[in-house]
Amino acid sequence: xxxxxxxxxxxxxxxxxxxxxxxxxxxxxxxxxxxxxxxxxxxxxxxxxxxxxxxxxxxxxxxxxxxxxxxxxxxxxxxxxxxxxxxxxxxxxxxxxxxxxxxxxxxxxxxxxxxxxxxxxxxxxxxxxxxxxxxxxxxxxxxxxxxxxxxxxxxxxxxxxxxxxxxxxxxxxxxxxxxxxxxxxxxxxxxxxxxxxxxxxxxxxxxxxxxxxxxxxxxxxxxxxxxxxxxxxxxxxxxxxxxxxxxxxxxxxxxxxxxxxxxxxxxxxxxxxxxxxxxxxxxxxxxxxxxxxxxxxxxxxxxxxxxxxxxxxxxxxxxxxxxxxxxxxxxxxxxxxxxxxxxxxxxxxxxxxxxxxxxxxxxxxxxxxxxxxxxxxxxxxxxxxxxxxxxxxx
RNA sequence: GUGGCUGUAGCUUAGCGGCAAAGCACCGCUCUGUGGCAGCGGGGAUCAUGGGUUCGAAUCCCAUCAGCCACC
Numbered sequence: 001x002x003x004x005x006x007x008x009x010x011x012x013x014x015x016x017x018x019x020x021x022x023x024x025x026x027x028x029x030x031x032x033x034x035x036x037x038x039x040x041x042x043x044x045x046x047x048x049x050x051x052x053x054x055x056x057x058x059x060x061x062x063x064x065x066x067x068x069x070x071x072x073x074x075x076x077x078x079x080x081x082x083x084x085x086x087x088x089x090x091x092x093x094x095x096x097x098x099x100x101x102x103x104x105x106x107x108x109x110x111x112x113x114x115x116x117x118x119x120x121x122x123x124x125x126x127x128x129x130x131x132x133x134x135x136x137x138x139x140x141x142x143x144x145x146x147x148x149x150x151x152x153x154x155x156x157x158x159x160x161x162x163x164x165x166x167x168x169x170x171x172x173x174x175x176x177x178x179x180x181x182x183x184x185x186x187x188x189x190x191x192x193x194x195x196x197x198x199x200x201x202x203x204x205x206x207x208x209x210x211x212x213x214x215x216x217x218x219x220x221x222x223x224x225x226x227x228x229x230x231x232x233x234x235x236x237x238x239x240x241x242x243x244x245x246x247x248x249x250x251x252x253x254x255x256x257x258x259x260x261x262x263x264x265x266x267x268x269x270x271x272x273x274x275x276x277x278x279x280x281x282x283x284x285x286x287x288x289x290x291x292x293x294x295x296x297x298x299x300x301x302x303x304x305x306x307x308x309x310x311x312x313x314x315x316x317x318x319x320x321x322x323x324x325x326x327x328x329x330x331x332x333x334x335x336x337x338x339x340x341x342x343x344x345x346x347x348x349x350x351x352x353x354x355x356x357x358x359x360x361x362x363x364x365x366x367x368x369x370x371x372x373x374x375x376x377x378x379x380x381x382x383x384x385x386x387x388x389x390x391x392x393x394x
Numbered sequence: 395g396u397g398g399c400u401g402u403a404g405c406u407u408a409g410c411g412g413c414a415a416a417g418c419a420c421c422g423c424u425c426u427g428u429g430g431c432a433g434c435g436g437g438g439a440u441c442a443u444g445g446g447u448u449c450g451a452a453u454c455c456c457a458u459c460a461g462c463c464a465c466c
Contacts, residue, residue: 036428057427095427109426156429187427224427252427282427289426304428311430329420367430 001179001220001247003278003299009389013297016389019055019278021087021179021220023079026054027386028278029294031378032089032302037062038072038082041307042368043375045084051344051372052379056084057302060172061093061164065157069175077177089180091302092169092211094204094224095252095282097151098187100144110190110254110283135188137195146186148203166207170214170221178219182250183211185224190254197228205240212244220247222280225269228254229261234268241273248278251298255284259292266296287319287381294385295394306378310370313359315339316377324352326370331356344376 007016019026033040033053040048040056048056058078063069075081079088098110144153150165164172169184184207188200208223215221223246227233241249251269255262262284270279281301285293293301306316313327317339324331324338334352346369358366388394 032427034428041428041430059427062428091427093427098427182427185427250427255426280427284426286426301427303426305426308426308428308430311428312425328422362430364430 003248003276005276007389009295009394010392012295012394014295014385014389014394015297015299016386017278017299019087019299023085023087023179024054026087026300027383028299029382029385029389030054030300031290031306031382032057032280032300033375034302034304034307035082035084035088037066038078040371040375041311042364042371045082047372048084048375049086051376052383053375054379055087055089055300057089057091058082058176058178059091059093059096060169060176061091061096063090063176064093064164064172065155065162069172073175073177079177087180088178089222089280089302090173090176090178090182091282092173092182092184092224093164094169094182094185095187097144097146097153097164098189100141100153100156110187135192135196137193137199146203148206150184150207166210167214170211174215174217174219177217180220180222180248181215183208183221183223183246185226185250185252187252188226188228188254190228192228194228194230194233197226197230197233201226201233201237205237208241208244208246212246222246222248222250222278224250224252224282225273226253227269229256229265231264231268234265235272238269238272246277248280249273250280250282252282255281259289262289263292263296266293266298270297286321287316287378288321290378290382291319291385291394294382294389306374307371310374311367313366313370315355315370316374317342319381326352326356326359326366329356329360332360338373339377342373342377344373346370346373346376 002020003017005015005017009015017028019028032055033048035056036059038058063072072078072081079085144151150163150168152163154161166184170181173181185204186200188197204224204226211221223241223244225234225237225241227237251266256265273279278299279297281293281298283303284301285303286305313325315324315326315338317323331352336352338347338350338352338355350369355366355369385394
């Protein structure tokens, strides 16, 4: 992999780049389309390409559980396995371990929103005080056991007792054969105390070294910056991760409750990173978040929103929060195209009335059409941002 | 025609003398390193109709109507 920055904005920290891999080039900034189980849900690989997706991200954890990395390896690697001949990354599985653990214990995502009432909620995993930090150092989630070596857990599919640590994650990712792979990290919950985050960071850093030592392949390996919402921990994490000689970086964990906090967190996380290397933000964003993230110097980011929301009946129309919820019956009588301003095949051919019917009837065709539209919308919206960087307006 | 069973929210049903419930559907809201999952909140009923018994009836009794089943 090779990363070339072809333009740096004078107005912001945004950068225009070309990410070269053995499977082609990605124009950055770019959204990475999520294909967790080697599938862009409801779409074929060709269809994902047809709506402008340049790069996919699949998941180590899911593919290890099913079908198992050897199946993929024997099929000729993940590109051949899923007939995607363009660039592809695999996530390390660290986040999925969090989802199984504290995530499901507390029923939370990786960020806590402003209006969250979690603080008042009794937590299984720690003391509830007046502070937000309900998870203390040394505490462990119920379904997984996190040790210094890695994570013990039982398979949500068949209950098998399993273990994934940094070595295992890298070996699995080598078998899968993506162009870019990620270091195995711990994604601590947003409510964790500073002491817990600091301890978790030590683990992530040690695991990063092991990942680098383990890797034998030519795949690009990205290290992950953690540190939650704490400036000193983010900076410390960035400095250390940068020192290890990764090919690029991921930024993970809690991104705060609003744009300002997200901007701060990105700044702290990237300030001490080699500016010539690519930076991937893990798990963001809504259309409203994207420009901000790009302006803060992020090159790629993956998000389930375009595909996941499509399956829930939501179509995105602009970057200011305008969307259509096709589950609402009022659209049964709406004869307008999905988005009159959009030029994707779905908007050119299908009207809201029909799409609403499909979604309400739980027809996969409805999810399929909305997935096509949403990915087209996100990909072309971001292509527009690349144009703006080129023209110097962002 | 005779006998039996059943009529409770839009649908499927629970409740069988003491504040009318649930699931689905409907309406609203959540769900950023993906179960198509899930969660939260809401509106909804002359308990088939009419009479009776009772302090009190969806519940017991009688009649009527409707549906289903069996038998002449």
